[in-house]
Amino acid sequence: MAISDMRRQYSNGTLTDEDLTSHPVDLFERWLQDAIDAQIPDPTAMTVATVDENGQPSQRIVLLKQVSHDGFVFFTNLGSRKARELADNPRVSCHFPWFFMERQVRVCGIAQRLSLKENAEYFFSRPKDSQLAAYASRQSQPLSAKAALMTQFSQLKQKFANKALPVPDFWGGFRIVPHQIEFWQGGEDRLHDRFEYNRNDDGDWDTQRLMP
Incomplete structure (x- = not known):
């Protein structure tokens, strides 16, 4: 079968005006919990x-670690490509691809660095090996061979075995x-439900339904 002929119906649900919340993060948290429960x-x-x-543009997948009305939080090496690009241009877009539920969420915003306190709180909540991996990898830098990275990781593991x-x-x-x-909620016959929230000058949120 040609990929141009691959298609299916989207019939897992709908999204209506009655489902919307005054703040979009409240709806996002509801959808996120649905994804976790599923x-x-x-x-x-x-x-x-x-x-x-x-x-x-450059894209990569990271893990969401915190969400609140203040925004969406992720962590990374500050020497990575994404961090360097955000330092020059903090405008960012992120996308949650919950395909198994026929849902997507797209977020546009401004990336702000977290405080040292926030960084420390999350860093020390990570497993020890994940902390060591953060030290071992200079993310996005060239690597001669995987063995070199594993050697660095092993040396750090020995050095910090008891501290x-x-x-x-x-x-x-x-x-x-x-x-x-x-x-975005998939709909039958490609008649998807799409609602967009936009923050206004007062800090509140306006909503509009978009054509699919």
């Missing part, structure tokens, strides 16, 4: 898109402060 793989996975100095690691100064979090959030 036990879909990696329900907190989100694609984060950044843009470099030449206008070239705590300090929070690395090259690692931290970003909070995406949203100004636009779109919710």
Whole structure:
């Protein structure tokens, strides 16, 4: 079968005006909990898109670690491509692909660095091996061979076997402060339900239904 002929109906649900909340994060949290309860793989996975100095977009999948009315939080190596691009251009978009539930959420906002206190609180909540991996990997830098990374990891594991690691100064979090959030629910015959929230000048949220 040609991929152009692959199609199916989307019939798992609908999204109506009555389902909307005054703040989009409240609806997002409801959908996130639905994804967790459905036990879909990696329900907190989100694609984060950044843009470099030449206008070239770049995307990668990270894990959402916190969400509130203040925004969406993820952590990374501050020397990584995404962190370097966010330092030059903090405008960011992220996407939650809950395909198993025929749902998607798109977020546009501004990425802000977390405080040292917030970074430390999350870093020390991670398993020890995850902390060591943050030290071992200079994310996005060239690597001659996987063995070199594993050797670095093993050496760090021995060095810090009986003591705590300090929070690395090259690692931290970003909070995406949203100004636009779109919710997409698949519909039969491609008549999908789409609602877009936009933050207005008063800090409240306006909503509109979009054509599918």
